[in-house]
Amino acid sequence: MDWHERLLQIDDLPIILEWYNNEELHNIADVKSFKRYTIExxxxxxxxxxxRSYASYHVIVVEDxxxxxxxxKKKKYEDAYVMEYSILIGVSNLYSKGLGTEITKYFISKSFLNPDIEAVVLQVREDNKRAIRCYEKAGFKKEKSYIENQVKVYDMHRVKKEETI
Known part of the structure; x- marks a missing residue:
């Protein structure tokens, strides 16, 4: 499937608002309590x-x-810099087609072009099996499990070099 990325712009917010106000999508992807947003x-x-100077946000575009x-988000982790990664695909008929894995691999490569970045890290709900499979196919490993906001989550890391960060 052909796709491209570009920087997120304020003009993208109406479609993002639909995703943020979709409680089912929220309960798959987020550990925070669901909250409806207004456009403002x-x-x-x-x-x-x-x-934020230490972060960049992108939209994924398929067929316009x-x-x-x-x-x-670039962050200090112990004595190294890491890139914190998050992805949300808001169109459900594109799930389980390998698109998330392809996009994730692209952004891992892009992150590792920065010589300061030793790993890409993320947080995922333990019950989001589809996302975990995507991340594992992109080379992430589960590092630890814990509870945040009464939700079981994993920290997953994709290390640039073989040694652990």
Missing amino acids: ELRQYWTEKLS EVIGRVGL
């Missing part, structure tokens, strides 16, 4: 996020339609 609340939220978004 989402605009304020994303205006702040888009101003925004179908998902990716977040990358």
